[in-house]
Amino acid sequence: MNRLHSPTGASLFDRHPPHFSPAVHTECRLTTGRNEDTYFSVNSTVTVSELQAKAPHFVREAEKQGALSIARHGHTVAFLVSRERMEAIIETLEIMGNPNAMKAIRAYEAGKVKFKDASCLGED
Numbered sequence: 001m002n003r004l005h006s007p008t009g010a011s012l013f014d015r016h017p018p019h020f021s022p023a024v025h026t027e028c029r030l031t032t033g034r035n036e037d038t039y040f041s042v043n044s045t046v047t048v049s050e051l052q053a054k055a056p057h058f059v060r061e062a063e064k065q066g067a068l069s070i071a072r073h074g075h076t077v078a079f080l081v082s083r084e085r086m087e088a089i090i091e092t093l094e095i096m097g098n099p100n101a102m103k104a105i106r107a108y109e110a111g112k113v114k115f116k117d118a119s120c121l122g123e124d
Contacts, residue, residue, distance in 0.1 A: 045069040045076065 044061065046068055051058050058080060062068045066085040070078040081089075095101045107113045 045071050048072050048077070051080070 044065060046058055048070060051070055058068055062080040063082045063084075066082050068080040069076045070080060095105075104113065
């Protein structure tokens, strides 16, 4: 049987009752195909059993926090992601998949782009 262990090697269940899932910080890497990776963090973890027992509660938590990590036998196996967070991920992927947008972003980051005041756009 797999058990959660702290960095010191002690079982986390020695300090918490078995029904309690200690908050675990999970960092996920989103690989973009370039030499740059995007990371997002998930600060809460629940077990599959907890999710089955209290799904509506954890859906609300995911809405508040952006995402929850779902663990089975101490290992993250899935994520419950809020609509807002998923829309942001999709938007980011769409921008990163657009060569013209990425070229403009890199030019801005290099200081090669200057913005004009919005008043130059007119009222039309």
